[in-house]
Amino acid sequence: MVTVTVVRVSPDFSFAKIYLSVFGKMEPKECVELISAHSKLVRGELGRRIGKQLRITPEVAFYVDDSLDYAEEIDKLLKE
Numbered sequence: 001m002v003t004v005t006v007v008r009v010s011p012d013f014s015f016a017k018i019y020l021s022v023f024g025k026m027e028p029k030e031c032v033e034l035i036s037a038h039s040k041l042v043r044g045e046l047g048r049r050i051g052k053q054l055r056i057t058p059e060v061a062f063y064v065d066d067s068l069d070y071a072e073e074i075d076k077l078l079k080e
Contacts, residue, residue, distance in 0.1 A: 018061065020063070032063065046060070
């Protein structure tokens, strides 16, 4: 299962950083690489959905969101 956790868009809407949280058997880095390989398809679908609302369809880049791992590590350290 893949969840979009955060999307950060540049002020001129030309670029979007999309952070993904991956749960399951697949390695998160592999999953993000697979999705990144299909970024043109994602951008095309995004353009079809928001094309009438924005002048520019942003370029997209995908990243692993490791904030849950980071929070668990801090929680673990605080409990020690």
